[in-house]
Amino acid sequence: MLSKNGYLLVLGERNIETLGFFSLIDDLSYLHSTHAVYVRDERDFFRRQPCFREDVSFSAIVCISANIFFPGWFNTFLFLQRKTRGRILIYINDERYLCDKKKRLISRIANTECTLYSSMPVNSLRVALVDALNGRIRNDHACHLSLRELSIIDGYIKGVKAPAQSVLLNVNVKTIYQHRKNCANKLGLKSLKDLTRM
Known part of the structure; x- marks a missing residue:
């Protein structure tokens, strides 16, 4: 379980499409005494990375939206997957953003239960977020990269x-x-x- 000094890193842009999901994150992180840290993009994360020391446990949620540079997003996802020891979720705002190649690649690096969609029922999103906050998610997939x-x-x-x-x-x-x-x-x-x- 994440301790009181644990973090939930949310990589994605706060906009009208993600407002409900981000509000759910805020509510649940408050209830679990976890600090939600929002970063807009990969550059913002790497600029703030020193606050995520090795001794501080954290989980991450990485959002996919229309305006992302997919290779950069993918690179950051792989980095975070290792840094969080697999405690990472993917939130996809709209499946139309993903072509078949991107879907195949994501399925190769992430378990299905760690991939969330905006079309999912709120209770399913809530359960996945609570599991993330409690450190119960594991995105250890077959694609292990050294x-x-x-x-x-x-x-x-x-x-x-x-x-x-x-x-x-x-x-x-x-x-x-x-x-x-x-x-x-x-x-x-x-x-x-x-x-x-x-």
């Missing part, structure tokens, strides 16, 4: 070339390409280029 693979994906999405990445990670360039290939296979993609095209 820290090295996460750094490879992060570099690729940020546009770091393979030779520069090999210097940063102190490995051979061929190893970088092999890691990229392994990451794509684990994610069910032909190559990591498919991730940037979503």
